[in-house]
Amino acid sequence: MKILLLLPKGVEILEASAFIDVFGWNKLHHQTGTQIVTCGFTREIVSTFGISIKVDVLIEDVSVKEYEALAIPGGFEEYGFYEEAFDEKFLQIIRKFNDENKFIASICTGALPLGKSGVLKGRKATTYHLSEGRRQKQLEAFGAVIVNEPIVVEKNIITSWGPSTALAVAFTLLEMLTSPEEAEKTKKIMGF
Numbered sequence: 001m002k003i004l005l006l007l008p009k010g011v012e013i014l015e016a017s018a019f020i021d022v023f024g025w026n027k028l029h030h031q032t033g034t035q036i037v038t039c040g041f042t043r044e045i046v047s048t049f050g051i052s053i054k055v056d057v058l059i060e061d062v063s064v065k066e067y068e069a070l071a072i073p074g075g076f077e078e079y080g081f082y083e084e085a086f087d088e089k090f091l092q093i094i095r096k097f098n099d100e101n102k103f104i105a106s107i108c109t110g111a112l113p114l115g116k117s118g119v120l121k122g123r124k125a126t127t128y129h130l131s132e133g134r135r136q137k138q139l140e141a142f143g144a145v146i147v148n149e150p151i152v153v154e155k156n157i158i159t160s161w162g163p164s165t166a167l168a169v170a171f172t173l174l175e176m177l178t179s180p181e182e183a184e185k186t187k188k189i190m191g192f
Contacts, residue, residue, distance in 0.1 A: 001033055001068040001177060004097075007040045007055055008090060010079030011047045015107040018166035019071045022174055026186045032178055037067070041084050048076045059089050064096040069177055073166070074108030074128065081109065091117040104157045105173040107166050109135055111159040115142030125159040126152045 005019050016038075023034045039062055040055040047053055070093070075081030084090060094117040097104050106114055111127040112135065114120050121143035128135040129148060140146045151160045151168055158176075160169045175183035 002035050002037050002066055003069045003071055003173070003177070004062065004064075004067040004093075005036050005038045005071045005073075006059075006090065006093065007038055007045055007047075007053060007073070008075060008081055008084030008087075009041070009045045009047070010075040010077070010081030010083075010085075011045070011053075011073050012075050012108070012163060013047050013049070013051055013053075014163050015073030015075075015110070015166045016047070016053075018107070018170040019073070019105075019173070022167065022170035022186060022190075025190050026174055026178075026182070029189045030182060030185055032182060034174070034177065036071070041087070041089075046079070048079045048081075059093070062093055064093065064100060064102070067097075067102070069103040069105065069173060070094065070097040071170075071173065072104070072106040072110035072113060074106070074110040074112075074163075076109075082112070085110075085113040086116050094119055098156070101156055103173060103176050105169050106158065107160050107169050108162050111139055111144075112142075114157065114159065115139045115144050118143070119157065120144040120154075120159075123157065124152050124154040125157070126150075126161045127159060129161040
């Protein structure tokens with residue numbers, strides 16, 4: 001099963017790597033067939049703190065039917081995250097995954113493009129909770145019902161409030177795609 005990892009410029013490496021590692025460990029040690037496919041607007045994106053990442057596919061080449069889930073790490077405004085995360089191509093992919101009731105997992109500010117796309121209207125969600133709750137207020141303005149918890153699961157969508165939740169979100173998505181037992185086996189082999 002393939003998981004699309006959307007990587008706009010300014011994405012936070014820690015949050016992206018949580019998905020890559022959890023699903024990579026699962027595939028290597030349990031042969032469940034989980035595979036992360038990275039996607040961006042260009043073949044090489046520059047993440048937070050100036051780290052370059054080469055992606056597998058370009059956003060215009062994505063066919064949602066090929067994927068079981070969508071993963072969206074957060075990022076920094078200072079590095080241009082919202083320029084691509086709020087782009088209509090990005091938002092359209094989110095809408096298509098939601099329309100097909102596929103799982104969508106976001107970490108930290110990765111919830112904001114979900115909000116902007118409209119898929120969180122009237123649904124419980126969270127996002128970065130520090131800085132006087134500025135990002136949570138922004139998500140609420142998109143129609144989300146803010147829950148001040150580290151991780152919120154609402155139907156097919158997972159949101160969280162910061163980098164500290166990255167691994168837990170990735171394990172939650174793995175559990176939803178496979179089983180609680182499979183997620184526990186992967187946690188164990190990773191030393192949790």
